[in-house]
Amino acid sequence: MSINIMDIVGRVSYQCDIMFRVIDIREQNGKKIAILYGEDIRLIADAPLEDLLAVSQSMREKKAKEFYTREEQSLQLFQQDVDLLKQRREYEATDGYSKAYNYFQMPGRVLHLDGDPAYLEKCLSLYEKIGVPVTGIHCNEKEMPIKIGQLIDYYRPDILVITGHDSYSKAKGKKEDINAYRHSKHFVQTVKEARKKVPHLDQLVIFAGACQSHFESLIHAGANFASSPYRVNIHALDPVYIVAKISFTPFMERINVWDVLRNTLTGEKGLGGIETRGVLRTGMPYNREQNTES
Structure with a gap:
């Protein structure tokens, strides 16, 4: 069976x-080489065509179901975190529930640059589900x-995501x-280049x-x-999951790195970071009548 562009394949070796696309x-060098993008992980690879095997529809559905289950588990855990944050903010904003609920919140705005359009769509769908402005x-x-540089000037984000595909070659x-x-x-x-625009680690x-x-180079940059x-x-x-946690954490609070990583799908072996402030801001009053009319 011949391998064509956009086929879903696995590497026999x-x-x-x-699963790759x-x-x-x-x-x-006289051989046909396929450039591969991971279907569910952000890996780019290449392989000779003879090393590739087309993945059957049943296997694709099985793998997709496995990833979907893990995604749902992470989303549920993250939603619990967000609910706890909201309850705490409501308690503080209403002086221990002794005053009327009369405040609004502004989660951090995200600018997400992605090298893969399919992954970008998946991410945007999740941002929307969680309620992060992006x-x-x-x-x-x-x-x-x-x-x-031009994108930061135009969109003025609180949080910047720079991602796509990568791989290490021994x-x-x-x-x-x-x-x-x-x-x-x-x-x-x-x-x-982003830090030339906004040098402060807590402003962007x-x-x-x-x-x-290369984790260390990215942190040092x-x-x-x-x-x-x-x-x-x-x-x-x-x-x-990482930037949503930051987006919903109040700007006066520091984020414990483990609190950010524990509900991701990869965990601390694949992700890391430094102590950082949240970016959510609370304001008041909240005019319910005007909001309902609009």
Whole structure:
């Protein structure tokens, strides 16, 4: 069976452990090589066509169900966190429930740059479900450093997500060498350009990276949170869970890094960060009548 662009495949040499989407087929040293994007994880890879096996519809449905179950579990845990935050804010804003409920909240605004349009759509759907205000932009990883300054000026986000696909190649160098990574250097440069616009770590909170990204370089460049400390793969939706937690945490509170990571799909091996303030702001009064009329 021939392999074509947009087919869902697995790599025989890896026991088809990950489902990939074929995004391109190229000629290399007389062999046809497929460029692959992970279906549920932010990994980019390449493989000879003879190493690829088309994934059956039944197997695709089985894998999708497994990921969907994990996503739902993470969403439920995250929703519990958000509900607790809301209850605490309501208690504080009403002086221990002794005053009328008369306040409104402004969650942090997110600008999400993604190298994969399919993942971006998945993320935007989750942001909407959670209630995070977001602008999503599909942008090739190599173009991100060039475009980020203008995008920050235009959208003025509280939280910036810089993600897409990445991978580490042992053949290109040691894990410490950023040139051994597919897109880490582009993510790093994008973070640096963003920090030229907003140097303060709490005025613009940045998440950067994808599967196997060079975590240390991203943090040193100015990211608050990044992937991947142990160079493992991260799930497509992990950035959403991190920035949503930040978006709903009051700006006077510091976020414990473990509190952010514990409900992600990947956990501390794939994600890490530094102590950071939340960005949610509470205001009053809230005019219910006017809000109802509008």
